[in-house]
Amino acid sequence: MHQTENRGHMGDTGEIDHDAVMRARVMLLGSDRPSSREEIEAYRILAEVSPRVYLPKLAHALIKRGWELRDPEVHVALHAEALDVVRRYDAETPDREEELHRALNRYQHSLFAAGRRAEGRAVCEELAEAGRYGRLAIVLAEEGCHAEAAELYDRHIVPGPADPSEWTLIEWAAELDAAGRREEALEVFGRLVDEDRRKVAEDRAPLACMVWKLEQYARMLRAAGRREEEAGARRETLALLTRLARDGEPVSWSNIQACWSTLLVLSGRSAEPAATPDAPLPAFGVHLVHGWSPDVREEYFASIPALERRTAALRESDDLHGLVVAHRRLTVRRALQWESYGRRDEDALRPVFDEGVILARRLTGDDPGALARALTDRAMFLVAVQRYGEALADFAEATGLQSDPPPIVTRT
Template sequence: MRAEMLSIGRAQAELSGAPVAKGLGEWAAGLSEEGRYAEAADALTELVEAILPAGPAGGALAWSLLEWIATLHNAGRYGEALAAFETLVSMEAADAANDRGSMASHLYSLIGYAQMLGTHGRGQQAARVRQEALALLTELSDSGERTSWSGYQASFWAVLLSFPGAEGDRPEPGEPRPSSGAVPMRWSPDVKRRYFDSRHALQEEVDALAPRAVEDPDRHLAELVRLQRVLTIRSAVYWQDRTHLFAEHVRPLFHDGVDLAGRLAKCDPADGTRTLARALIDRSTFHAAAHEFRLALDDFRRALRHLGEPT
């Protein structure tokens, strides 16, 4: 059906001279859910190249860029994904500077960009981007947002939190999965149901593994940290658009993630310290999404100290 919609959209665009065919985004999302990332990335590249010249378009472009970045990454096109991420960061910076967008969204884009840079061995560049994030978060801690915004920033945060590789998630082969970089309202109903229902099984796994991680941390603690993060991210995505009290539903999960990562850092200082820094950055972005900017700054500075970077 999506393919048919796109075919009709292409015919209409050809007749009208429209820059982009209707249905292209929906087609890309469906391909992504099926794990057909190379095709989805091509479709999103066509979409973004058509709409990019028109500029931010009231924020619509940013959501398309998020999907494009995530899908390029899942397709293994890492250089293109990083270049697209730089485009997003630059756009968010310009919007925030001109009061067309929130400073918090700029912050989340910087932190997500730094994480992807670090994942692909560009540690020095990642450190420079984190310093930009530190300066921005310091300003938010001192004076807050310059302008009052609607709640879209929390959705922006949740999408970036669950970016490719962020969860340490391992989807079942052949099963549909959430469309890369898309907000849940764009997911198919069965994908949404499977993703969110999995939180209950994940909680059971975490509860069952916790005592074993105490008895034998060398064997079980790293896996417990991974599962806890998957549970935290899925819960954050679930709650952030359901109630203004979303922070109270997920706050304990972020605290538990930092506590577990702290235990791992004591058992395995080399890998555990970086894991602790990541958990602190996760919690920092959560505090920012909850408008707790001073707490966010405290966690971010702690994370930078663990990474050996200026604070």
């Protein structure tokens, strides 16, 4: 089915084909349930007679048909028609604006999935004009336009009682940082950390998420040269890990690993090439499932085999530093794949982090920070799989390595 199919059932004079209308009504009322394609055809006819009743039914049928088919170009055609249908809604139709925004969002998603990025971006620009700026900000970030993305967040996020979600704050901070506005990024991320502190004090947020956010915050403070504040954040993290190792989470939580994986991917941005409009990359700091464009997601995971070959080649060479860097890039991808695809078996991912620590120990003399990074990476993963005692040991050693001068740390 494509947009070129005949949709009209009026004659050359503009008169309604009443026989076609009768057949459509009979088919919909018959004892045999029509196929989704037949249903669409019937609603197209009836929408000409009674648009207020049948245009919403037609839009829904077009979307449902898209769920049944896999061809990306067919998805584009179906969602384009659904968008056109929603635009024809009567101004008094309930929730018309919200329906239009949803139709635009589905259409842009299908365009990106079909590799039609320029068209998808144009639809995101229309959404932004209507106040739905999030998708355009992500697309700009994917194409390396970090200053523009940060400015978009700046314009739409204002302090007040209706604060943005924590995911939006992470995205905003990530784009401010990528745009070189480091102090502003710290201020935004600091808001997120402060809010988590309040929630944790009231048992309204998991300690694990606070640990992951504090680690990212400490990383940002270190990059900004604010070493005393970084040390304070790490001490706070150690205290939380000590509490987790002793008592576990005070409240049961589920589906929080996305916070860990999102911040892990964000921490690896500096090792990736710069994104451009012709070579987009993920918007680091954005939730994979709810934010990444389909074409970017596909390309990111498709890069795993090439990275596996590169790490295998580097193991045969003397370039230990190159191996450590490539292995971490591969680890980040595998971790994101493990989390997002529901691979919750710890043993499927633990060896990747273990190898990272082994490689970094060999490199300690040339790059002391490499071991601290590898231990911290493993500690954050161990928190995700509730191995709190082991996570505490790893993070304590990593913190010792990052002190100036480093204290002696005994592993247990």
